[in-house]
Amino acid sequence: MIKSHMVKIGNSQGVRLPKKLLELSGIKDKIYLSSENGKIIITPISKNRQDWDKVFKNMAENNDDQLLDINQDITCTWDEQEWDW
DSSP states (O other): OOOOOEEEEEEEEEOOOHHHHHHHHTTOOOEEEEEEEEEEEEEOOOTTTHHHHHHHHHHHHTTTTOOOTTOOOOOOOHSOOOOOO
């Protein structure tokens, strides 16, 4: 646990976070702030689909990228209608 103090920033207040704490928490730029049970929670915002290429490659290497419903007939009348664009 690290002891710190509030810093006045205009009409607001802020907290300086030590570099090591930021590194350990994965906080880089943008964050979510929330309050729960009298505590302020800071959560890093990660980029959507970050590292998906690595995950998909790993799935393919482990044969874990197969369709689960490949042997099921999932067609319906909607699929058989002519599409107008």
